[in-house]
Amino acid sequence: MENKHQLGFVFRQENCVGCGGCSVACQIHNELPENVRFRKVDRYEVKTGKRTKDVWLSHSCMHCENPACLMVCPAKAYTTRHDGLVVLDRDLCTGCGLCEQACPYDAVTMLESDGKAIKCNMCIELIEQGKKPACVDGCPVKCLDMDNVSQILQDPSASKEGIGYGDCLTKPNMVIIRKRT
Numbered sequence: 487m488e489n490k491h492q493l494g495f496v497f498r499q500e501n502c503v504g505c506g507g508c509s510v511a512c513q514i515h516n517e518l519p520e521n522v523r524f525r526k527v528d529r530y531e532v533k534t535g536k537r538t539k540d541v542w543l544s545h546s547c548m549h550c551e552n553p554a555c556l557m558v559c560p561a562k563a564y565t566t567r568h569d570g571l572v573v574l575d576r577d578l579c580t581g582c583g584l585c586e587q588a589c590p591y592d593a594v595t596m597l598e599s600d601g602k603a604i605k606c607n608m609c610i611e612l613i614e615q616g617k618k619p620a621c622v623d624g625c626p627v628k629c630l631d632m633d634n635v636s637q638i639l640q641d642p643s644a645s646k647e648g649i650g651y652g653d654c655l656t657k658p659n660m661v662i663i664r665k666r667t
Contacts, residue, residue, distance in 0.1 A: 488551075488636060489551065489569075489570045490634075490636055491568060491569045491570065491634065492549075492551070492569065492570035492634065492635040492636060492659055493549065493569045493570055493571055493608065493613070493632060493633070493634065493635065493659070494548070494549060494570070494632070494633070494635040494638075494659030494660055494661055495545075495546070495548075495608075495619075495621075495622075495630065495631070495632055495659075495660045495661070496630070496631040496632065496633050496638055496644075496660075496661045496663060497543075497544055497545075497629060497630055497631075497648070497660060497661070497662055497663065498628075498629040498630075498662075498663045499541060499542070499543065499629070499648045499649060499662050499663070499664070500541075500663075500664065500665070501627055501628075501629035502527075502541075502542040502543075502544060502627070502629045502630075503542070503627055504527055504529055504540065504542035505527075505626065505627075506527050507624045507625055507626050508525050508527065508544050508621040508622070508624050508625045508630050509523055509525045509526065509527055509544075509621070509624075510624060511620045511621055511623060511624020511625075512524050512525040512546070512606070512619075512620050512621040512624065513525075514620070515609065515612075515620030516609075516620070518604075519597070519598070519599070521598075522595050522597065522604065523595075524546050524547070524593070524595075524604075524605065524606035524621075525544060525545070525546040525606065525621045526544075526545055526546070526592070527542055527543070527544050527545075528542065528543045528545070528650055529541075529542055530542070530543065530649050530650050532649060541649045541650075543648065543649060543650035543651055544621075544625075544629075544630055545591060545593075545650075545651065545660065546591075546593055546606040546621065547572060547591070547593040547594075547605050547606035547607075547608070548591050548593065548656070548658030548659055548660050549570055549571050549572045549608060549658075549659045550572065550656035550657055550658050550659060551570070551656070551657035551658075551659065552655065552656050552657050553566065553572045553656060554585075554588035554589055554590065554656050555572065555574075555585035555588055555589050555593075555594055555603075555605070556572060557588070558584040558585060558587075558588040559584060559585050560580070560582065560584070561578045561579060561580045561582070562578065563575050563576070563578035563579045563580075563585075563603070564585070567610075570635075570659060571607065571608050571610060572605075572607075573607050573610065574594075574603055574604070574605055574607070576602050576603070576604065579602040579603050580602075581596065581600075581601040581602045581603070583596050583603070585603050586603060590654060590656060591658065593605050593606060608632065609621075613632075618631070618632055619632055633661075635659050635661060638661045638663075639661060641663070643663055643664045643665040644661050644662070644663055644664075645661070645662050645664060646658065646660070646661060646662070647662065648662035648664075
């Protein structure tokens with residue numbers, strides 16, 4: 487059943503220059519160790535005729551409608567909020583690592599310092615203050631945003647498919663805007 491309040495990341499893939507500003511802003515805001523990234527930026531080479539161009543995919547936790555992490559967690563450390571955000575209670579985490587293995591988006595990391603899972607929560611502390619997630623504010627070309635998924639999908643240029651990203655059984659909630667602005 488579709489959540490009419492579902493929040494998700496909105497990514498203008500054609501505008502992304504692959505700078506990693508989103509990833510750095512996230513890492514600083516969340517005070518993550520050097521080797522941990524909630525937001526990753528992947529490069530894809532795409533052929534168009536005889537030319538090849540780089541296309542970037544900025545991604546983190548997809549806050550899935552059917553989150554694999556939640557389904558496999560024996561400690562019930564994952565919950566889904568009213569706005570669809572998938573939240574991890576690290577106090578309940580036992581460090582079994584099943585969530586990390588189950589996530590098709592490589593969004594869960596086992597923290598070396600305590601052996602427990604850690605992941606993006608879309609900066610819920612900022613959202614609750616009426617602000618945008620740190621990664622959104624950290625994007626210098628403004629190709630990353632956060633919004634209501636069902637509303638954004640009404641735009642004909644919006645899709646849950648992009649280069650390096652596609653809809654699957656977990657029903658991820660990132661929207662790709664295909665037209666360049």
